[in-house]
Amino acid sequence: MMCVKVLKCLIVSLIFQEVSCGAQIHWINCSTSDPSHFKFATCNLRNFKKSDAQFSCYVQVLEPIRDCMVRLETLYLVGRKPIVLLNASCDACELLKNRKRFVAVSRMFDIIADKTNLNHTCPYAHNIFANNLTLDLHKFPFPMPRGKYYMKVSFFVNRDTNKVYVEGAATIF
Ligand SMILES: *[C@@H]1O[C@H](CO)[C@@H](O)[C@H](O)[C@H]1NC(C)=O
Ligand SMILES: *[C@@H]1O[C@H](CO)[C@@H](O)[C@H](O)[C@H]1NC(C)=O
Numbered sequence: 001m002m003c004v005k006v007l008k009c010l011i012v013s014l015i016f017q018e019v020s021c022g023a024q025i026h027w028i029n030c031s032t033s034d035p036s037h038f039k040f041a042t043c044n045l046r047n048f049k050k051s052d053a054q055f056s057c058y059v060q061v062l063e064p065i066r067d068c069m070v071r072l073e074t075l076y077l078v079g080r081k082p083i084v085l086l087n088a089s090c091d092a093c094e095l096l097k098n099r100k101r102f103v104a105v106s107r108m109f110d111i112i113a114d115k116t117n118l119n120h121t122c123p124y125a126h127n128i129f130a131n132n133l134t135l136d137l138h139k140f141p142f143p144m145p146r147g148k149y150y151m152k153v154s155f156f157v158n159r160d161t162n163k164v165y166v167e168g169a170a171t172i173f
């Protein structure tokens with residue numbers, strides 16, 4: 001059910017062997033398929049021109065979350081055709097319930113966990129927030145080559161009846 005394709009990332013890092021030293025987030029965008037069930041009250045990027053940009057958001061949860069699949073897509077924008085670095089899905093409710101079973105994903109989740117209120121299990125019936133998330137390259141499990149990236153996190157909630165998206169673009173230099 002859960003798979004994280006890190007292989008491609010490693011290969012790309014080897015091809016574009018450059019040491020990255022910082023990241024700049026250009027924009028971040030939040031949307032939901034049905035604002036009467038899930039609605040972003042805030043979605044903002046502070047200091048977005050600088051390398052220590054901070055992302056915060058607040059989602060109003062107006063329908064309890066019984067199940068939720070999360071998909072993380074990362075594209076490396078190089079040349080004419082972007083390279084799909086990562087396209088992995090996982091069951092968010094399973095992850096929250098049993099973090100020890102999913103070591104690799106859990107480790108990535110740990111990077112942001114203490115800045116969110118995602119600390120209990122489904123069904124989830126309160127608003128969700130993330131405060132002052134930063135892109136800290138030192139915490140990444142693998143090296144990231146320099147260049148432009150596009151990233152999209154999709155949440156398919158309650159058997160896909162609701163969709164929540166956070167997407168953005170960044171440059172690693
Ligand atoms: C933000 O998301 C909306 C809805 O998906 C899209 O129409 C819009 O183009 C996005 N903005 C940017 C800057 O990509
Ligand atoms: C990621 O996988 C999903 C499901 O297989 C697919 O619909 C989507 O187009 C893929 N995304 C990219 C960027 O290739």
Ligand SMILES: *[C@@H]1O[C@H](CO)[C@@H](O)[C@H](O)[C@H]1NC(C)=O
Nearest residue numbers: 114115116117118119120121
């Ligand atoms: C979850 O986090 C909130 C805010 O940090 C805290 O008040 C609450 O007690 C935590 N719940 C659990 C089950 O850890």
Ligand SMILES: *[C@@H]1O[C@H](CO)[C@@H](O)[C@H](O)[C@H]1NC(C)=O
Nearest residue numbers: 046054056115130131132133
């Ligand atoms: C987020 O950062 C801003 C500015 O740096 C600060 O004022 C605010 O208190 C921080 N919020 C939290 C919850 O840490």
